[in-house]
Amino acid sequence: MKMIACTEGRSDRVEAFSLEMINAARSIAAAGDEVVAFFAGQAAKAAASSFGAADRLIAADAAGSDLIPAEAYARLLRDTIAAEQPDLVLVPYSANGLDVAADIAARTGWPLLSYVNEIKRDGESLNVVAQMYGGKVLAECVVKLPAVLMVNPGAFEEAMPGPVDAAKVQQFDAMPAIESSRVKMVAIDVPDYADVDLTTAERIVCVGRGIGDEASIDIARDLATILGAEIAGSRPVVDNGWLPKLRQVGKSGQKVKPKLYLALGVSGAPEHLEGMSHADLIIAVNTDPKAPIFNVAHYGATCDLFDLVASLSDRLQASPGR
């Protein structure tokens, strides 16, 4: 079986989940199978020096383009698929992967499963576990090869970084595909972390949809102040404009690893868990006992969050030694 593990990078760095995709392929590779890493972007050099867990690297070098539009990435991947005839293509569930996976599936007609957590081989097919309904349900599926799988970041360990044997690196120029792309990149905005950087915060109080309305954010903010924590929000809270984008935790926000993560009214969609599940101490409060946040929480409570915030604030303010 030949597998293509799709990898990504921005500027001169590769994304950490790239090594997870290689490891996901490696984990089901038998003797004689081949794991081919596919990379398209500016960091072709970094890819060659870190994707050694793959048997080969096919790198479309986009020197001069910090990021590559998904349309160009998908076109380069299609060419690679046509040349390599793989049995399986693993695409990361990322901003880029969202545009690439179904595009490839539509144009090849191959099966596609998204939000994949587990992959096992079963003869000529794969047994795959995929998430549905915001992580509340797991689907055990049988997929016939060839197929495309869009794999959740964090579902597989990272492969050991190391150089790819120079003879096993096939590099070509990505710029023609970028230049002929109907989607042209005109600007990349990287946020200024001067005001707040959740990624270095030691304590975070995160509010989710359960906070109800904008005025209630202040109650959580007061608790955060008492705890010496940064206030943060899940996507719905930030989309509503109740907190600034820089305070968003999750896939499209920041990935954080504080010593304390207190989640108030956060349901814990997979995209949120991706951003915070490695926190040292996770305390979750949600009235829905089936909320997926409890799957990663060290301590969970199902009481009303406003009652709890009031009680906890009182006790912390009254506690001696503060």
Place this chain on the structure above:
Amino acid sequence: MNILVVLRMIPDSAGELQLAEDGRGIDREWLDFQLNDFDDHALEEAILLKEGSGATVTAVAIGEGANRVLQMAAARGADEVIALQTEDDAMISSRTIAATIAATARAKSADLVLCGVQSTEDVFGQLAPYVGALLDWPHVSGTNRVLPDGAGLRVTQERGAGVAVTYEMALPAVLGVQTASKAPRYVSGSKLREASKTPIGRATLEPSGFERSAEIRELRLPTQGGSGEDLGNDAENVADRLVAILAANGLARK
């Protein structure tokens, strides 16, 4: 500009989901269905484009409660509304409906197809890239800003860690909207009543053209709780325990 926007009715994930008896689906009998949140943002982006540049907006809704949501779409400014009939009690697979959406886009001479970037039932793939690939139109997913730009669009996409990328793209195109340029608007009861007179067109699902993506052998609920400790539902007790837990973890002081 002619815009086609797709509105999918999906089970309310905040509610309790129960598995069907055969274990291959969820029990849909008592579920609340609501408009996919991302599709709501796609609708808003469509209306904002209409207000900004005089587009016409056709809304296609799929699933239980489609008529209700189409009236809401008309009240918000959609010019034409169509309910797409699907099998009862079937989940809305983006892979399955993509061919019909693509055909509708052609029939309506659409320049732009807008839909939410994801839905909770798109385990077989996301709608925007499927439709884009079928039509061979460029597609961008995860947008949070869409502006008319000459004959095309200027589109901003979220890339994670707060990084945003702005693209220029020609029409026709397909966008998977994550967040509209402005939060979705509320509509008044009087506008809703007025819009309830809007005739709702009917359409049926065409064959997907794709082979089945996978066989769902079994659905299951994730193991609850992991190794976490349940502190219960009494706020006073929970607060007492948390004070102790914070202290034990060296987090009592700032």
